[in-house]
Amino acid sequence: MTLVIFDVDGTLVYSDKRDSQSFADTYEQTYGLPFPTIDWSKYPHVSDDTIFKTVINNHFQRVATEEEMASFKMAFTDRIRQQRALIPEEFNMVSGAKSTIERLIDHPQYTVGVGTGGWKEPAILKLDFVQIPTEPLLISGADGKETRVQIIEEVIQQAQAQQVDFTRIVYVGDATWDVKTTRTMDLPLIGLRRKGDTDFLHQQGVQHVLSDFSDFELFERYVKEAMIPV
Numbered sequence: 001m002t003l004v005i006f007d008v009d010g011t012l013v014y015s016d017k018r019d020s021q022s023f024a025d026t027y028e029q030t031y032g033l034p035f036p037t038i039d040w041s042k043y044p045h046v047s048d049d050t051i052f053k054t055v056i057n058n059h060f061q062r063v064a065t066e067e068e069m070a071s072f073k074m075a076f077t078d079r080i081r082q083q084r085a086l087i088p089e090e091f092n093m094v095s096g097a098k099s100t101i102e103r104l105i106d107h108p109q110y111t112v113g114v115g116t117g118g119w120k121e122p123a124i125l126k127l128d129f130v131q132i133p134t135e136p137l138l139i140s141g142a143d144g145k146e147t148r149v150q151i152i153e154e155v156i157q158q159a160q161a162q163q164v165d166f167t168r169i170v171y172v173g174d175a176t177w178d179v180k181t182t183r184t185m186d187l188p189l190i191g192l193r194r195k196g197d198t199d200f201l202h203q204q205g206v207q208h209v210l211s212d213f214s215d216f217e218l219f220e221r222y223v224k225e226a227m228i229p230v
Helices: 018-031 048-060 066-086 097-106 120-129 148-161 176-185 216-225
Strands: 002-006 110-115 138-140 168-173 189-192 208-210
Touching (some): 002 148, 048 066, 066 120, 097 110, 110 148, 148 176, 168 176, 176 189, 189 216
Parallel strands (some): 002 168, 110 138, 168 189
16 A cells, blocks of 8 residues: 655646735735745745744744634635636646546555645645545645644554555655655655656656656556655
């Protein structure tokens, strides 16, 4: 049994930063201050919890409260929903993602999870937009977690709690922070670069990189062959 864990943004779905800009716009509308940057690499960890807490601390020199984080999360999720209604063409599925998830779910040799640096509710919403099934998935988001290591660890713990007898774990992600996280955790990584710039991840030590999920047989071969980034 292999546990395959997917990132969401840029891996299964994409909106060309429409969701990132929604995060910034929600913050500016809520606090009346400019959001510093939607370049997530500028933050200590690429998780929505860490990003929000960092900006609050920088602006107000205090710790974000649980109440205001919950309120912000709700407003951000609503904005994502509104953006989808206004410009549905901006929220897209990476080619072949839905059928790949469905085939893995139906396959007796795989357990499927999602470990995203975004909060869980908006992540599920974005998957729902493109009809990727979420009910059978093990899902962990940034809610209450500072690091992506903690997020992936929660998916693994969910699988263990269900007594899934897996002998291999493979993560699928698209960004530099996915490389760093899987290297830290000694996990094999399949890279995904939907724009075709596969060298971006190859140069960071990722040996198996796809542009999409249109070739399931190739993806399945990569699941078997994927290595820890060097």
